[in-house]
Amino acid sequence: MTKRTRGFLAGLLIVTLLLAAIVSAFASGSPDGLERVSTDTGFGDTAEDHALADGPFADYATAGVDSEFLSTAISGIVGVLVTALVGVGLFLLLRRRSRQE
């Protein structure tokens, strides 16, 4: 990979981390489209609690962190890094397999 491509990918990761850690603090807290329609039309109460609702990052908050900003920011950074690791790993694996064929 060229230096230029590596630089571009590093820039993309930095922008992504800033979005998840900082811009996320300004996100709307209102229910999303499906949630709103489910409440308005009357099937909202058929939703069941999430099986992993007690997880350390459930609902994009970090367990044990009081500051709302930090709580969201940490969960966002963790989510970005986990997604990037799984994604890059999966796609490198697929690419390699295609080479061997």
Place this chain on the structure above:
Amino acid sequence: MHVPDGFINAPVSLATGLVAVAGLAVCLRGAQRELDDKTAPLAGLVAAFIFAVQMLNFPVAVGTSGHLMGGALAAVLVGPYTGVLCVSVVLLVQALFFADGGLTALGTNIVLMALVTAVVGYTITVLAQAVLPKVRGSLVPAAALGALVSVPAAALVFVLLFALGGNADIPLGEVVAGMTGVHVLIGIGEATITGLTVGSILAVRPDLVYAARRYRQDLAIHHAPARWAGRLR
């Protein structure tokens, strides 16, 4: 649009799970042709970018918000098969670590937000590219249009699933009207974010954008790997 557990009954959830598995199997094969040394890491970061932007709910009406789904964006940037996989990775991470989107609804969510948005978004983008002037900049409105249509398309497929296996007896007309109306608005946000992102990446690294390859015939013909040569005419 993350569907929680309980909205859709077990038989239909099982069916969407099977459709999701079949769709992912097709995409795992198709993605091998789209991914090379440069695009594999890019695709992983596109998935991470979609995760981050999905956190950014924007208001669409009083007391209602929406966020990017990202299928159209991912398909345009890294190819349709890889695009489906990108959003699926995001949905898996969200369901397992963030309690966002039910575990039994994972198949439903992959069908709606990965398969439908990527397939519809990419198809509309390619159709628009065929009509628009053959210059690189045309990809921005083409991708935005694909993104715009992809969101109400996913909303309508949700309504179909709700009609087949909704766990509440609600007049379908109300669900259609509600879902379509709000998701056309969310689609405008999806189109804006998709257009801005595609435009930004086109400005700095057009060679990395999958759906822009067709505009690079003169430039690319000398450097294109043999396996592209056929596609470039």
